[in-house]
């Protein structure tokens with residue numbers, strides 16, 4: 001695998017697949033469950049036996065199971081209590097529950113004692129089936145009110161990941177850009193911008209799943225036939241304190257029919273491309289290209305002006 005920038009995933013082992021009875025217990029039918037085959041090559045390449053592998057979005061425990069199968073310790077956070085139970089049972093059926101730490105909640109709320117240092121963060125971020133319809137929110141990112149809020153949540157989680165990742169460790173995030181109705185939301189690229197403020201990018205790999213399209217239950221026209229695996233390393237010389245972005249982009253909207261501020265996280269998520277982004281300006285005068293700096297809230301202001 002190390003010599004390829006792609007990974008073809010055309011077979012899911014029945015032995016390690018999420019069992020049907022556990023899948024049936026999940027209200028979403030386990031539609032966002034990954035494959036062991038997706039995680040194993042990354043566990044093998046980016047960690048060693050005895051290391052701890054952490055998944056901040058543990059889901060059904062696919063990363064954790066892959067880690068335990070390779071004699072790594074496993075640790076994961078999951079906000080869905082039902083899924084925590086499914087992970088426990090899945091690992092127990094493989095007699096691999098020992099050596100695993102499960103934390104119920106979002107990792108950005110954890111202190112150091114609750115989340116000891118780890119060598120590898122390996123995760124599939126939540127996005128498949130997101131609607132961003134303005135529903136009430138909690139720490140469940142699938143329920144984020146808006147795309148901007150979703151990016152905020154991801155940023156908070158990966159800030160915490162950075163604090164727990166040991167020097168020389170790797171952070172690997174699997175994600176796609178999304179077509180939602182008529183819009184394209186560059187989630188993979190926006191997440192890469194956030195991660196780029198925290199880690200050093202090593203490479204991207206493309207995971208290819210040649211299966212039939214999956215239903216998302218929303219107008220998300222994403223069938224998860226491919227994903228990016230964005231590979232980063234931790235380097236203490238990348239200064240996360242430069243990340244002083246506002247909680248969300250509050251670009252004054254240049255649309256003529258409204259004076260309301262834009263709540264999108266990036267011009268790509270905005271209905272206008274003429275938005276300005278005052279928080280990142282270094283002078284009050286009309287900004288020049290060089291007067292703008294990128295920020296880690298996923299804002300693409302510099303790139304798309």
Ligand SMILES: C[S@@+](CC[C@H](N)C(=O)[O-])C[C@H]1O[C@@H](n2cnc3c(N)ncnc32)[C@H](O)[C@@H]1O
Pocket residue numbers: 032033034035056057058059060061062063077078079080083105106107123124125126127139140141142153157
């Ligand atoms: C794509 S799924 C992960 C599936 C996992 N890779 C697997 O194959 O078992 C993303 C998971 O993130 C969880 N999640 C969403 N927001 C979260 C948060 N703030 N903290 C922890 N987990 C969260 C969701 O409940 C969901 O189970």
